[in-house]
Amino acid sequence: MSQASASARASQAVATVGTPVPAPQHARRPAATPITEDVPRLLTQWQTIAVTACVLFGILGAMFQLLAWQASGRAADNTEQLVRLQQVQSSLFRADALATNAFLTGGLEQAEQRQEYDAAIDEVLRGIANAAEAQPADRDVLADLNTTVAAYVAGITQARDNNRQGFPIGAQYLRAAGAVLRADAGPMLEALVAANTQRAEDEMDGQNTLPLFLTGLAAVAVLWWVNRQVARRFRRRFNVGIAVAAIAIAVVTLVGLVASVNKSGDNDDLRAGSLRLAIAESSARASANDAKASESGRLIARGSGATTEPLWEAHARDVEDNASRETLPLWQTYAALHDEIVAQDDEGDWNAAVQLATSTDPGSSSEALAAFDQASQAVVTDAATTTTDSLRSGGILAVLLTIVTLLVGLGAAGAATWGVTQRRKEYS
Amino acid sequence: MSIRPRSRVAGLTVLAGLVLGGCGGYDDTVVPPPEAVETTPAAPATTPAVCVDDTNPTRSYTPIAVAAPGDFPSISTMAEIYDRGRLIAGVSADTYLLASNNPFTGQIEGFDIDMVEQVAEAIFGDPKAYELRVITAGERLTALQEERVDVVVRNMTINCVRWQSIAFSAEYYRSGQKILVRSDLADGQGPVVDTPAELADLRVCAPTGTSSLDNIKRASPEAEIVTASNHTGCLTLFQQGAVDAITGDDTVLAGLATQDPYAVVPEQEAFSAEPYGIGVNAGNVDLVRFINGVLERMRADGSWKASYEKWLAPTLGGGATQPQPVYGRTP
Known part of the structure; x- marks a missing residue:
């Protein structure tokens, strides 16, 4: 474009906007339409609007992407906390199952069983400490849980001490400790698990797909509007700088949306897959150990199986509903052995029932439950690791997209400035 | 309008805090209160009513x-x-x-x-x-x-x-209801608690659904009665310092005292006859x-x-x- 022709068009533009053509008498003039326009000032305003839109897009778009990435990280943290708490729950019921079962063998309990109980309690206490450090929002409940576990352990210690002396009060301490575990610790752990499940799921929903889309759309809409205003005054459809800014924003928004939608889809898959598996298997593991404690409890409350068996059956239903394909057969093996124990007890052969319930030989009920417990723990660990690894994956892409979005926003602001500046030069 | 540098720094700090901190601050976990459990009424009172057809229940x-x-x-x-x-x-x-x-x-x-x-x-x-x-x-x-x-x-x-x-x-077997107390209430250093009347203002445990509970309520109305599911439950409360005394048949109290060197059944007259x-x-x-x-x-x-x-x-x-x-x- 030659300078002469540009100058001629500029003169024409001045004539157009600077000297308004009188409107026909019958036409109603819009009340808001100025009679005269200060084009340089308008250009400055449009430029400010366009630059603001671009910069805001850069900042907000980058922020939404950064927040989405952080949400994925927090979802992973919450998942780890969830699994940690379920581990505490499972270990606590495992400890109770061992303590209750050991009681059936009299004061001289098996050393291995006692060591396993100590290890389970150790896991519980470490798990509570780690969980309290990991999530401040859980600390108050975990402090209460810690107190409850301490009371439980003290009760079991008193039970054991009295049992070793042959005093029946030992059984009473055992019953009281078990009651504390279920009445106090149980609801606390359930609340903690529910809260962290909700947090993990909420964070998985935090991919900010819609805010990113709306931010990009708003920025493009503003640029379109500015372009339209400029085009009206300068009789050219597109301002190159503004168009480039709009296209760049549209492209980066589109890329961000694709990444966000993909991540959301992955998170949905996790929720329906490995996360659900980890939660369900943990629940199955806790219920299985609680069932074993119930089995021992029915034998301690000798001959009262008819009243205690429904408790075992309730736990069994929970295991069957939640155990994975890998662990369900192991549970069924244990359940079949439990049926034999029940049959012996119902037949009145309590000693045989106790022998079956307390034996740790291969093929015994305790060994079958231990096999389920170990397999279940492995499934939980694998599923939890899969979940957290997936949530933490794509970090580099998320950071790159964040930086690119910010740079594109700033670059678009520069392009819009350049584009409007060209018109200002023409006008001058 | 010019933005003063301090305001600008404050604004950036808020934004940075929002971005870097994310939304990781959660509401504290709350344990829902336990559902109200419909309490089963205490086991029927076993007050030895007047025998209708025979004056001797044995x-x-x-x-x-x-x-x-x-x-x-x-x-x-x-x-x-x-x-x-x-x-x-x-x-x-x-x-x-x-x-x-x-x-x-x-x-x-x-x-x-x-x-x-x-x-x-x-x-x-x-x-x-x-x-x-x-x-x-x-x-x-x-x-x-x-x-x-x-x-x-x-x-x-x-x-x-x-x-x-x-x-x-x-x-x-002919048993009789007595009281078991902490050893310091029977060692003679202070007043020895060996009758129901002396249980006034003390916490005494008896199992629910037993005649022992009804008897002690009648014999010692000023005592603070605490119940447990059985006598061994009373002994755990006793060992935890939640009760000062336990009442029950002498046979049962003898068994409890054997399990705890600080539980003593003072010499006393049984205040009820308990024919088993x-x-x-x-x-x-x-x-x-x-x-x-x-x-x-x-x-x-x-x-x-x-x-x-x-x-x-x-x-x-x-x-x-x-x-x-x-x-x-x-x-």
């Missing part, structure tokens, strides 16, 4: 002679039990000396269990042909009424109210007569005396004799 049915094992009328409760192959008895498993689980052997043993063995021996010729079902004090009547057990041998006091729902054998009987379903009068025959045999062959000497004499003192039975009740 009066039982006239015994029948104990024949050879298995030699019963074809239609009889004993024949049904014989056909089943075992006697089912409702017992305690934590009443030391009367019926408690021996952790070393895994067997429930004690004076009450000896009674079960005598009945099993009479029916089957085998003292071990029985199945024990552990029941609480509150379950003693319902276990019989619902025919979950053949007999209840669980330090159960014979009284008229219970006669209205079940039947009893003749009295097999073997509980039987009200419809099984033939079994009551049979058991009374067994008790008579125990008196004759000295097995009651032997059981007493083995289990109760070391703590309650020797010289006790089997209570004299009162017969003549009619169905």
